[in-house]
Every structure is written in structure tokens, then in C-alpha cells.
Amino acid sequence: MRPTRPQPAQARQRGAALMLMLVIVVMGIAAALVGSLSTTALKNARQETTAVALAQAKDALIGRAVSDNNMPGSLPCPDTNDDGSAELLSGNDCPSYIGRLPWKTLDLPDLRDGSGERLWYALSTGFRDDDSARPLNSNTKGTLLIYRADGTNPLTEAGYDAVAVIFSPGSILGSQVRSTAAEQNSAANYLDIANGRNNASASGPFIAGSISDTFNDQLLFITAKNLMPLVEQRVAGEVKRALANYFSDNGYYPWADNLLSGGDNYAANDKTNRGWLPRDAAAGSAPDWAVGSPPQWFFDNQWYALIYYSVAENYTEDPGDCDTCDDNTLSVDGVNGVRTLFFMPGTPIGTLTRNVENLSHYLEDSQNRDHANDLYVTPTSQAADRDRLYWLSSSSIWKP
Template sequence: MNNQARFIQRQHGIALIIFTLTLVLAAIAYFLTQMNSNTVKLAREKTSISALAEAKSALIGKVIGDPNITTSFYLPNPELSLNVPTFPEGSETGVAGSQDRIIIGKLPWNSLDIGPIKDGTDECLWYVLSGRFKNNPKTTVLNWDTQAQIDVIDANGNSVATNVVALIVSAGAQLTGQNRSVTTNTQCGGDYDVMNFMDTPNSVNAVAGQVNYFAGTPNHREATDVNNKQFVRAKNDYYNDQFVFVTVDDIFKPIIRRTDFKSQINTLLNMAQLSTVSISGVNTKGADNIDCNLITNANDKRFCENWKEMLLLIALPSMPIYLDGTATATCNRVIIFGGQKTSGQVRLTAADKNNPANYLEANNLLAFNAPATNTFYGVSNFDPDNPSADVMRCI
């Protein structure tokens, strides 16, 4: 091989090495870019998860910390629009739509006594609230049996959760079809159009026909009826909303541990009218004629309106009942606070709520159906560690 051939061969070898190194460096660069991208995504997701947890804690703390037990079941309304300087940014809207309809807005961080909480994309959090748990307008009756109106499904349309009181939402990065160009000199921007943040903006891509807003309504924020709605929790090209749930138990489990909750039940059971009110007839729990409007104290009246459906009233043939294991004096009537439902009890429809079997168990159900031949056994005070126990009074 002559010198020229060896030179050409050497040049080809060098070129191949350079080409190979270029490919290796490109692969390393791609790997590092992907790794960096994933690291950023994970960091953003971690920030969002932390923000959602902080917001849920603040929301529940605000609700159960209400000094008035008769209003402590209601959740703050979302912030539906900016109303500065009348109200500071982050304040709940005074009247949030129509009674019992789901409403969506921004988390009212100022009303929760915290600062603006932002997710991993530096957006403030959103807030979906079941209509029956709104602070204003209030529903007719709210207690631990009240059905919330939010359901959650996954990317395949499978049920994830039902009977959810509220969702706190990290809307994530902007998707194609969303417009977040509206900005103001505020902590959370001036855009209150839910569709620009919650997904999916194109209903063609909707899972099971569900989008995380209300199409065709002002700012896509309010339900058009009182029915349940499904919200989609998915991670794909069309949905990236992250949720935390607020459940009925999240609200009521801590509230029923308050001593003033027990006190309100005692006040309810000690109403003067119980000794004379007409006992309602068949297919009722006997308490239909109890009139909360006769109560002059506003808080006691509101508690009565919300919790009256737990009451059962029946006449006795001059016999004692047993309270805390001890026989009482002779009773002409017994009033019962039925407690939380147990497994197998259903309290959804009016018929369910008129059925004593959905409030009483074992001996007490037998006694209610045949008081002359059976005896009532109950407790004198509500116990949060045994919330289904029947609390009674001998009248």
C-alpha cells in the first residue's frame, strides 16, 4: 500500500471516530436533556402536590374551626371574580350562584387566612364545590347524611370517587386550546374563565363526554342543575388537572368531636314541645310535626333544621327505658337521636329517611315497632367514638 492510500485510510478512520463520538455526544446530550426535563416535571409535580395538601389542610381547618357549631359544616365559596378594593383578592364570593348547584372558582386563600398558594406551574389553585355544601346560598338541610355532588373518573372512565364535597385543583400547564393571556397586577391574575385552566378545552377529546368545567355557562363555572357531575383525573395530552378530594368524613369526623356538637344534640332532645307535639303516623319516624320555627334562638333553630331528620318520637305505655345501663322513671314518650348510619342503612330518598330501620338497630328497632312488648336501650349523651349509638330522653 502506497503512502497516499495509507493517508486516505487514516483519514477515513479519523472521520469514523469523529462521527462515532458525535453520535455518542448527541445521545448523551439527549439523555441529559430528557433527564433534566423529567427532573423539572417531577419538581413541578412535587410542588403541586405540596400546594394541594397545604390548601386542603387550610380549608378543613377553616371549616371545622368555625366557633359557631351550627354553621361549621358549610364550606367557603370560591372566588368567582376580582372585586378589589371592595374585598381583598382571594376572598370568597358572597353569593355563589344558585342554591345546591356545583360552583367552580379560584381557591379563596384570603378567606382561609393564608397567602396565595401556587402549584408547580406558578398558577394559583382552583376549587370545585358541591352546591349543597356552599356557604351561600345555603342548602335546606345539611348534615352527615347529605349527599355531595362531585364524582371523579379516570382516563378510562372508571369511577375513582363518589360523594365528594369539594376538589382543590392544580390546573397544570396550559394545553392547546386554552388561553391564559389575560393578566392583571394581582397575585393570581385576572382570568376567572375555568375552561382556560381546567381540562379538556376541546370536548372532542373528552373522557366519557366529561370536561372539568360547565360548558355554555358564564366563565364555565356553574352547573345548570343540582345533579352530580363527573370530573376527570388523568395525565395525557388532553388532561393534566391534579386533584385532592375533600370528603364528607373530612368535614364531619372532626366536627362531631366538638363538645358543642354534643351540647346541641342535648338541646335538641330537651325541647319543651316534645312532650305535647302530635306524633306523626305510619310510614314516619313519629317526629314530622316537630316545629323548628318554635325555637327562638337562631343557632338552635338552624341546628334543628339540619338535624331534625335524625329524630324519632314514639309514645310508650307508661314504662321505663334504659339509659347508660340504668332504668329511668316511667316514660310516656321517648325521643331518640338516631346517630350515624351503620352498614346496611340507607338515607338517600324521602322514603329511606322515613324508615326507622335506617336509624335504629336491634332492640331499639323492635321497641319502636312494638313498644308495649320491647324495651329501649340508649345513651344519655352523644359519643363521637360511638356515633351510631341511639341518644335518648325519657319524656
């Protein structure tokens, strides 16, 4: 007896069923793949939004500090009531040194992180915009310590703790509640704890923790190494302008303060051509600085006490009658004819506390800190936060 062959209709049905099953399997795999890709794409998009917002905030804070007309380098108080504006001082202090980023004060759009939350911000007390924080200059250090994810090893370098920290709080976690106004203004409902470090603490220490089910803060910070080189560029511009105005008014440049101890309150010493830039330029018959040149904040924040200055004998009040001059002109990198020059010091290296009597705390090249001659060199280090030389050539052009 012959075996029964499947009828054509049955074969077609079985084939269709197999095809349908294959289509279902393929669609399932495709759906899973698309879902995975969509989740990854969404996560990446949120991360990109957060990174851009943090970077914008950092740039705005640095720009605000550099351009401030009361205390260049200072920063606004945090926003504690979520209205976008920096809080006014309470006495000599900010009402709180942690709060939201004052985006309106910084002329920013309403920045949000990838979860739709506004950024938070912590400020080092020494950088508040109040007269009681003076002097604020390159010697001023941040005090906000930040740890790596392990909570043990610092992320900030020794001696370079943060001036300000900007936080992306991320979405709500654990027991955090963000319903009422009071809850929305509590840092603990936005900033997290990891390995014993609490980012909701106003003065730190803070932690750049690993993202997990219990921690989703992301942060960016500013140190004096980021900030002060830009502030120093502004200060250098004011010094150039003040020296130009002084020469225009008098036909010569002021004498220097030769007492490196600053014991004479940084007053110019008659017939002394190198030392600290004088706070009081009047020496002998030479007059003081013109009013407003340099500006008052320059004196209030004691920038003169950080700036090493020299003037060539031919451009002093009494050419030929200079007690400390080496030659008629100054020399930079072997080029003579330099009229006057000065150094901006950069930030103190590491944990160093500067001693005004020790030029090596301000100038790194041995030739530049030789207080007995008028031969100078371009600083070897080109790092942004190291000392910088500005000099006026024989053709009256400032370099750089």
C-alpha cells in the same frame, strides 16, 4: 523487504484520536442520561408541588366547613375575579359555582400547582353558606359527579358525589389563552375536556383524565363521607354541652320525642325516655333548652331530627313515673349505670334517602334500633362515616 512499522509519533496520534472519540461518545451518553434524569426530576418535583397544594386546599376546605359558625359543613363561594377572596352571595346563590380557590378566605398561602398556576374550585350548590341551603346536615348529599379517565365509569361512589372539587389546571394547552383579565377568569382557558367531559362546566360532570398533550388537569375532591364525620364530632360536642347544661340547671335530663315520625315537630313527650333528641325540651313541667345551648345553627339545620337519644329513669324529671323506661339505668355493652346517651347517624348509605320512621336508616345494629328497650351496644362498624354512640357513665364521664 521488511514492512514499514508505524512511527511512535503516528501511533500516539492514532491513540489520542481514539481516546478523544471515546471521550466524546461517553460525554454524549452522559449528557443524554443527565438530561433524562433532569427532565424526570423536574417532572417529579412539579407533580409533588401539585399534590401538596391540592392536599392543603382540601384540608383547608374541610377545616373551614367544620368550624363555620353559621352552617357547619358549608363552604365558601369560588373566587371569580382572582383576588383570592370568596365571592359574596348574589341573592341566595354564589355568582358562580366554579372559579379559583379562595385562598385568602381560607387563610392559606397563595397556593400554586407545579406549573405555577393557582388552583380552581367547584362547589356543590347544597353546601353554599346561605340560609336558603338549610337544613345542611348529615343527610345532605354532594351533587358533583366525577368520571374516571374513560369518561364512562364514575370515580365517585353511587350516592357519594362530590361536595367540592379542587383542580390543578396545569400549563396552557391548545387554544387556551391566559393574557387578559377576562381570559384569566375564564375556566375554559384553564380546565380541559376529555372523552366528552368538560372540567370547565360549573356543575360537572368532571373527569379525572389521563395526562396528555390535550389534557393536563389534576383534581382532588371532597365527599360527605370525608366531611360529615368531622362535622358530626362538632355537633356531638354541642349535644354533650347542652345536656350537661340542662342537667346542671334542672337536676335531670329532658324527655325524648317518642313519635319517630317527627309529627309533633320533635317536641319532648312527657314520661318518654327514648326517641329523637327533642327540638323543644319542654314537656310536663320540664323547661325548654337554655338559650344558645344547643346553638341556633343546631336547630336551623335540624340536627335534632337525626340524633337518637335515651335517658335513664333515675335521671328523668319523674323517676319511677316513666312510661317507656326499661330499668333505672341504661346499659351499653352489658355495662349498667349509664345515665344518658345519644347516637350520631353518619351519612346515609349509598343512594338511601332516609325515612324518619325507619331507625335502620340511622342505626346499623339491630339492638340499637330496638325502640322497646334500653340495652345498647357499641356500633359494630368503625368506619368514620357510620353511626357513633356517645354515652355518659355513672361517673359523669362521656365516652368516647
